[in-house]
Amino acid sequence: MSRRCELTGREPGFGRNVSHSHRRTSRRWDPNIQVKRYRFEGRTVRLRLSTDAIRTIDRIGIDAAVARIRARGGKV
Numbered sequence: 001m002s003r004r005c006e007l008t009g010r011e012p013g014f015g016r017n018v019s020h021s022h023r024r025t026s027r028r029w030d031p032n033i034q035v036k037r038y039r040f041e042g043r044t045v046r047l048r049l050s051t052d053a054i055r056t057i058d059r060i061g062i063d064a065a066v067a068r069i070r071a072r073g074g075k076v
Helices: 051-060 062-071
Strands: 013-018 024-029 033-040 043-050
Touching: 033 051, 033 062, 043 051, 051 062
Parallel strands: none
Antiparallel strands: 013 024, 033 043
16 A cells, blocks of 8 residues: 555655664654545545544545645545
């Protein structure tokens, strides 16, 4: 599954683990992506959202959130 939020566009961050002996290994910080269903225009839509985006939808509503997703070029 893609680790990208459909509303905010949040993606994994990349970096390095540094051990006590200073050996460096690659790692990534994945966003907390959840699949959430919403009722929109008489149908159910499934969205891959970060937990921050779920709180944003609770605040602004699904209609405004879908408008933002479509403005970014996403399909809903």
